[in-house]
Amino acid sequence: MLYAVVDIETTGGHASANGITEVAINIHDGNEITESYTTLINPGRAIPAYITALTGIDEEMLADAPAFEDVALQIYQLLHGKVFVAHNVNFxxxxxxxxxxxAGYDLQCRKLCTVRMSRKIFPGKVSYSLGKLCNALQIPLQNRHRAAGDADATSILFNLLLEHDLEGTIPEMLKKTSKEQVLPPNLDKAAIIRLPNQPGVYYFKDSKGKIVYVGKAKDLKKRVTSHFTGNKPNRQRQDFLRTIH
Known part of the structure; x- marks a missing residue:
């Protein structure tokens, strides 16, 4: 089985409204990286100042970079048939x-989220952000918030997860029917399993325990799960998935 460990940098947080500025892909065979690819990308739009402050990527750096459609085929060929691995994979x-x-390519990959895997295989950490998790596990992290640096650190983290997965967490998450494929990375699968197929009221909380959504349903499990299904990368859904804990 081959994995594609991926990190990208973007002009903002929503796929349908923002562009990609950098892509890094490490092909991993389950033991080591066998191939690496990275490229800057000219998104054809302005780079917000806060993005430049975070990543160091500015418009001058991207002036001569290829447009996404110019590298789309190469990226698609690297990802096609691989398991797509990333930290907060849905992003x-x-x-x-x-x-x-x-660009005309239909990407269909099984996915693994290193946030969700880490919560199961390395429970009890104070934070599961990439930077703090790398500090806790003594993983070198260079060029933070640049695609290649983050992809390399995520690849090392993925190695550790494979080595320490003594209970078969990763194979379970890879099952096509596994509902963990669509759950927000910070939501425990057990919370969904415990829901009854009965009428009731439900709510979602953020990381601080604040209630951010309240709903009611005739079938609690079916209705709650429906919030996380669907493939359209709209802004509201992406915000929702990132917020829920």
Whole structure:
């Protein structure tokens, strides 16, 4: 089985409204990286100042970079048939799926989220952000918030997860029927399993325990799960998935 460990940098947080500025892909065979690819991308739009402050990527750096459609085929060929691995995988996957679709390529990959895997295999950490998780596990992280640096650190993290997965967490998450494929990375699968197929009221909380959504349903499990299904990378859904804990 081959994995594509991916990190991207973007002009903002929503796939349908923002562009990609950098892509890094490490092909991993389950033991080591066998191939690496990275490229800057000219998104054809202004780079917000806060993005430049975060990543160091500015418009001058991207002036001579290829447009996404110029590298879309190469990116698609690297990802096609691989398991797509990323930290907060739905973010990276939604961007690449959306922009590949605009270029005429239909990306369909099984996904693994290193946030969700880490919560199961390395429980009890104070934070599961990439930077803090790397500090806790003594993973070198260079060029933070640049695609290649983050992809390399995520690849090392993925190695550790494979080595320490003594309970078969990763194979379970890879099952096509696994509902963990669509759950927000910070939501425990057990919370969904415990829901009854009965009428009731439900709510979602953010990381601080604040209630951010209240709903009612005739079938609690079916209705709650429906919030996380669907492939359209719209802004509201992406915000929702990132917020829920």
């Amino acid at each position: 990276d996957y939604s961007f690449l799926k959306h922009h590949l679709a605009l």
